[in-house]
Amino acid sequence: MARIVLSDEFGRQFAGGQTHFDLDVKNVRQLVRTLDDMFPGIGEQLEAGAIAIDNEIIPDPWLNPIQPNSEVFFLPAIKGGRGE
Amino acid sequence: MSKLHISATVNGEAVEYLCDPKQTLLDVLRDELNLTGSKEGCSSGDCGACSVTLDGRLVCSCLVLGVEMQGRSVETIENMASGEELHPLQQKFLEAAALQCGFCTPGFLVAAKALLEKNPNPTETEARYWLAGNLCRCTGYDKIIRAVLETAADMRGSK
Amino acid sequence: MAGYEGKTFKWVGTRPIRPDGVDKVTGRANYGADMNLPGQLTGRILRSPHAHAKIVSIDTSKAEKLTGVKAVITGKDFPDMHNGVMPGDEGVNFHHLSSNIMAKHKVLYDGHAVAAVAATSAAIAEEALSLIDVKYEILPHVIDVDLSMQPDAPLLHDDIFTSGVNPKPEKPSNVVQRIQMQLGDPDAAFKDADVIVERSFKTKAVHQGYIEPHAAVAEWSEDGQCRIWCSSQGHFMIRTLTARLLKMEAAQIRVMPAEIGGGFGGKTIIFIEPTAVLLARKAKRPVRVVMSRDEVFRGSGPAPATSIDVKIGAKKDGTLVAATGEFRYQAGAFPGSPVGPACMAAFGPYALTHVRATGYEAVTNRPLCYSYRAPGAPLSSFAVESVLDEIAQKLDMDPMEIRIKNGSKEGTQMVYGPKLKAVGNLECLKAIQSHPINKIPLGPNQGRGLAAGFWFNLGGQSSAVVNIAEDGTATIMTGSPDIGGSRASMALMAAEVLGIDYSKVRPIVGDTSAVGFCEITHGSRVTFATGMAIIQASEDIVLQCRQRVAKMWEVDVDAVKWEDGHALPAGANAGDQKPLSLAQIAGKAARTGGPLVGSAAINAGGAGPAFGVHICDVEVDPETGHVTVLRYVAAQDAGKAIHPSYVEGQIQGGVAQGVGWALNEEYIYGEDGRLQNSGFLDYRIPVASDLPMIDAIILEVPNPGHPFGVRGVGEVPIVPPLGAIANAVARATGVRMTDLPLTPPKILAAIDAAK
Numbered sequence: 001m002a003r004i005v006l007s008d009e010f011g012r013q014f015a016g017g018q019t020h021f022d023l024d025v026k027n028v029r030q031l032v033r034t035l036d037d038m039f040p041g042i043g044e045q046l047e048a049g050a051i052a053i054d055n056e057i058i059p060d061p062w063l064n065p066i067q068p069n070s071e072v073f074f075l076p077a078i079k080g081g082r083g084e
Numbered sequence: 085m086s087k088l089h090i091s092a093t094v095n096g097e098a099v100e101y102l103c104d105p106k107q108t109l110l111d112v113l114r115d116e117l118n119l120t121g122s123k124e125g126c127s128s129g130d131c132g133a134c135s136v137t138l139d140g141r142l143v144c145s146c147l148v149l150g151v152e153m154q155g156r157s158v159e160t161i162e163n164m165a166s167g168e169e170l171h172p173l174q175q176k177f178l179e180a181a182a183l184q185c186g187f188c189t190p191g192f193l194v195a196a197k198a199l200l201e202k203n204p205n206p207t208e209t210e211a212r213y214w215l216a217g218n219l220c221r222c223t224g225y226d227k228i229i230r231a232v233l234e235t236a237a238d239m240r241g242s243k
Numbered sequence: 244m245a246g247y248e249g250k251t252f253k254w255v256g257t258r259p260i261r262p263d264g265v266d267k268v269t270g271r272a273n274y275g276a277d278m279n280l281p282g283q284l285t286g287r288i289l290r291s292p293h294a295h296a297k298i299v300s301i302d303t304s305k306a307e308k309l310t311g312v313k314a315v316i317t318g319k320d321f322p323d324m325h326n327g328v329m330p331g332d333e334g335v336n337f338h339h340l341s342s343n344i345m346a347k348h349k350v351l352y353d354g355h356a357v358a359a360v361a362a363t364s365a366a367i368a369e370e371a372l373s374l375i376d377v378k379y380e381i382l383p384h385v386i387d388v389d390l391s392m393q394p395d396a397p398l399l400h401d402d403i404f405t406s407g408v409n410p411k412p413e414k415p416s417n418v419v420q421r422i423q424m425q426l427g428d429p430d431a432a433f434k435d436a437d438v439i440v441e442r443s444f445k446t447k448a449v450h451q452g453y454i455e456p457h458a459a460v461a462e463w464s465e466d467g468q469c470r471i472w473c474s475s476q477g478h479f480m481i482r483t484l485t486a487r488l489l490k491m492e493a494a495q496i497r498v499m500p501a502e503i504g505g506g507f508g509g510k511t512i513i514f515i516e517p518t519a520v521l522l523a524r525k526a527k528r529p530v531r532v533v534m535s536r537d538e539v540f541r542g543s544g545p546a547p548a549t550s551i552d553v554k555i556g557a558k559k560d561g562t563l564v565a566a567t568g569e570f571r572y573q574a575g576a577f578p579g580s581p582v583g584p585a586c587m588a589a590f591g592p593y594a595l596t597h598v599r600a601t602g603y604e605a606v607t608n609r610p611l612c613y614s615y616r617a618p619g620a621p622l623s624s625f626a627v628e629s630v631l632d633e634i635a636q637k638l639d640m641d642p643m644e645i646r647i648k649n650g651s652k653e654g655t656q657m658v659y660g661p662k663l664k665a666v667g668n669l670e671c672l673k674a675i676q677s678h679p680i681n682k683i684p685l686g687p688n689q690g691r692g693l694a695a696g697f698w699f700n701l702g703g704q705s706s707a708v709v710n711i712a713e714d715g716t717a718t719i720m721t722g723s724p725d726i727g728g729s730r731a732s733m734a735l736m737a738a739e740v741l742g743i744d745y746s747k748v749r750p751i752v753g754d755t756s757a758v759g760f761c762e763i764t765h766g767s768r769v770t771f772a773t774g775m776a777i778i779q780a781s782e783d784i785v786l787q788c789r790q791r792v793a794k795m796w797e798v799d800v801d802a803v804k805w806e807d808g809h810a811l812p813a814g815a816n817a818g819d820q821k822p823l824s825l826a827q828i829a830g831k832a833a834r835t836g837g838p839l840v841g842s843a844a845i846n847a848g849g850a851g852p853a854f855g856v857h858i859c860d861v862e863v864d865p866e867t868g869h870v871t872v873l874r875y876v877a878a879q880d881a882g883k884a885i886h887p888s889y890v891e892g893q894i895q896g897g898v899a900q901g902v903g904w905a906l907n908e909e910y911i912y913g914e915d916g917r918l919q920n921s922g923f924l925d926y927r928i929p930v931a932s933d934l935p936m937i938d939a940i941i942l943e944v945p946n947p948g949h950p951f952g953v954r955g956v957g958e959v960p961i962v963p964p965l966g967a968i969a970n971a972v973a974r975a976t977g978v979r980m981t982d983l984p985l986t987p988p989k990i991l992a993a994i995d996a997a998k
Contacts, residue, residue: 005660007424007659007660008423008424008425009407009422009423012409013407013409052660052661055661055662055663055664056661056664056848056849056948057661057699057702057848057850058848059701059702059703059704059846059847059848060703060704060846064848071661073659073660073661074660075587075659075660075661076422076424076583076587076659104364104366106366111365114276114277115279118279119270120270120273120276120277120279121269121270121271122270123274123276123454123455123504124276124456124533125454125455125456125504125536125923126536126922126923127535127536128536128922128923128924130536130922130923130924131454131536131923133454160270161269161270162269162270164269164270165269170265170268170269174265174268174269177264177268178260178261178264178265178268179260180888181258181261181728181886181888181889181891181892183264183267183268184505184726184727184728184889184892184893184896185453185454185455185502185503185504185505185506185726185727186263186264186267186268186272186502186504187274187453187454187455187502187504187505188454188504189267189268190268190270193268208936209932211931212931212932212934213931213932215930215931215932216930216931216932216933217930218930218931219454219923219928219930220454220931221451221452221453221454221505221507221896221899221900221928222505222726222727222892222896223892223895223896223899224892224895224896224897224898224899224900224929224934224937225895225899225929225930225931225934226891226895226934226936226937226939227888227891227892227895228931229931229936230936
């Protein structure tokens with residue numbers, strides 16, 4: 001089971017305050033679908049943000065694999081991260 | 085308003101142009117003579133990107149009117165290298181990475197050349213104050229000042 | 244990715260002359276305003292003199308009748324945009340973006356564009372602007388972020404409802420969003436602190452201050468195709484947004500990247516290109532639009548003003564036990580402040596188990612708030628570094644010791660979730676700790692300040708093409724505009740992989756129809772992500788060469804290895820073949836399968852965060868309040884410096900901008916909401932005589948996510964200077980100041996008040 005962590009905001013908004021989940025998922029697409037089944041509407045919001053799998057931030061994640069012992073964080077998008 | 089006919093010397097060559105009384109020397113260089121090496125960063129004499137020498141004196145070409153040029157002589161960045169050989173300041177700026185975006189570079193080179201012609205052995209402080217009329221937002225001036233001081237030393241050594 | 248560990252580089256890490264250098268020292272390089280097409284017209288933009296007003300009417304008839312005027316446009320010429328965020332476009336709201344480029348019903352800031360003309364000369368264009376009659380109904384305005392958040396503040400938009408609050412608001416508000424991220428329980432953990440410092444800070448809006456004003460030339464042809472020459476941090480961004488805003492198809496638009504005269508984030512969004520296109524279309528002639536410096540200050544995308552509260556608690560031994568920050572960031576007239584990254588980066592250099600960052604963003608009657616180098620982070624960092632310095636003073640502890648003791652490192656969990664991989668924070672701290680500057684005695688009125696900073700660095704989408712000519716020389720192309728010397732880095736990386744001389748590699752930035760998509764040059768991503776694309780495209784060439792040589796030698800491809808620009812037998816089985824150079828292989832390309840073209844198109848993950856630690860000495864004149872920066876040293880982890888001179892240049896340039904932010908720079912508004920210092924005389928950026936030499940120390944803790952270990956370098960150097968300068972001034976004067984910039988009158992007042 002991979003450990004999934006939502007931001008406080010998403011947890012509060014969609015998951016009744018819960019932010020930590022252990023889920024059996026193989027990749028990001030499956031994870032987002034699973035969460036959206038659990039908390040309808042969250043999927044679209046999650047896809048707008050960034051993700052870190054095992055501490056590596058991934059832009060535009062989709063089919064990136066999730067290992068059984070992976071730790072996955074959904075992050076706010078690094079919006080405005082537009083420096084030089 | 086009708087345009088005025090002006091005869092001047094630009095980079096050692098006689099030129100004639102028609103000039104609106106409102107046009108600056110910078111406008112004339114860039115738009116009438118296609119010498120776009122001098123840049124417009126502010127058109128108020130604050131940034132120095134349009135630096136040229138007018139009858140041997142360093143000026144901001146945005147603060148000179150095109151109609152003031154009758155009978156006068158201007159040197160721009162386009163005439164700094166002789167043939168295929170770069171001016172020592174140009175060469176040093178390249179070697180010392182004294183440019184990043186390069187937009188302020190023509191102005192700095194023209195101003196630095198004027199400095200070394202006036203004072204072949206400037207101190208760091210003298211170089212910094214002479215070049216205080218040229219704004220650079222990329223480099224923090226460190227490599228520019230080093231390049232100017234090193235070129236001065238090289239040019240003194242080669243004389 | 245592997246294959247380069249422990250390799251001794253031949254080109255990477257050297258300091259050759261940049262490929263675009265000669266053009267730039269001779270004046271030959273073409274920037275946005277240098278393009279001059281046959282029949283080209285001059286475009287000019289009319290801008291609002293009011294901070295907030297309804298547009299009652301716009302009468303352009305007199306301007307249209309003026310001889311020499313070829314086109315006049317207003318907001319009505321722009322297609323209506325659906326109000327809403329389009330997915331996949333980084334949260335761009337096209338309704339807002341279109342309304343910013345040309346106001347429709349309301350002007351929202353002094354400088355907001357309301358109409359534009361194209362004429363046969365600049366003088367005629369300016370006269371035409373004066374003939375456009377705009378009737379306004381002036382509305383109350385608000386510029387300060389704290390005032391904008393008040394319930395009774397003048398409302399800018401009726402379609403903004405604060406996100407991130409419970410319950411969902413029913414009334415519109417200037418507050419765009421509330422965000423929060425937390426680790427542990429800081430409120431409880433503060434009870435374990437022996438010392439707590441809590442301070443409030445205010446900072447002013449500042450401008451990126453690139454010397455080249457925005458410039459674009461547009462040409463429209465009868466079949467609906469359009470060409471744009473412009474200076475931007477992303478010509479693909481210009482294409483995408485022009486297409487969306489004018490309801491065109493992307494492939495109809497070809498954007499040519501001019502050289503760019505500085506950006507620092509300010510050229511990562513669109514301002515004038517759609518206007519130039521509409522004018523060119525209406526006038527049926529090419530149109531050049533160049534902003535004046537006044538327009539750049541009033542009508543581009545400066546960085547936000549802020550209001551910040553930070554509270555940090557520590558044990559007597561200096562261990563930090565809890566920290567909280569509330570970061571209120573000004574947006575411009577439309578949402579877009581960098582409060583997210585500000586919250587994420589604020590506490591980045593420190594390992595904290597109990598920490599909370601809360602952010603608010605509020606729209607105000609000032610220009611669009613857009614990115615400026617490490618967007619948001621310098622301000623939140625300034626507040627955190629100031630409070631931390633004060634804690635060190637209260638504990639009578641060395642400010643370096645408290646930072647090393649609590650420094651984040653591999654495995655530290657960040658407030659936004661994930662843990663750090665290998666990073667160079669402690670290495671930077673220790674490099675500064677052992678620097679000789681610490682041994683220089685300070686005189687009267689002098690102070691030494693220290694600060695650390697963090698930036699994520701970004702990856703993302705990049706494309707690259709490597710073409711090998713018949714003589715074995717290489718032309719390489721990417722779609723990433725080169726602001727600070729990235730073409731040199733691209734050429735170095737290609738030379739390294741191909742094994743040929745740097746002088747045989749010529750890099751160019753391709754236009755939108757010539758090369759694959761690249762995201763904007765931002766977030767310190769180009770040398771990392773576009774560099775990775777160049778490495779992969781070069782590896783593609785190497786593989787193709789090995790395959791062709793395998794055919795010639797009639798062996799398996801594994802029997803051919805690549806070393807130093809030559810194909811060699813990998814072992815005895817390959818036979819006794821003489822090495823073949825890239826030039827020899829290229830010369831036979833026609834017979835072995837055609838041209839050698841290598842390409843890569845990637846979405847790069849694995850960006851490695853950067854840390855920087857700065858120390859500086861200042862002297863404060865007690866008579867005038869003027870601050871002189873005496874010495875400045877900056878250490879930064881570059882991962883791997885591809886061209887060290889340009890890494891140093893990024894560090895030195897970031898420091899200079901940060902010093903300006905700390906001491907001089909601010910947007911000054913009058914009571915009427917108009918900007919009072921829209922020129923370089925009154926908005927004073929640091930000049931050569933304001934600064935000392937800046938000692939830049941490069942450390943290299945390789946980023947495991949890049950084949951050569953590259954991290955980004957452009958952002959983090961602007962994060963620590965605000966804190967470092969403020970801490971130095973606090974120690975020089977004995978007074979802790981919390982309002983930036985630290986101008987002489989403010990410093991004098993603070994010194995006098997403390998007496």
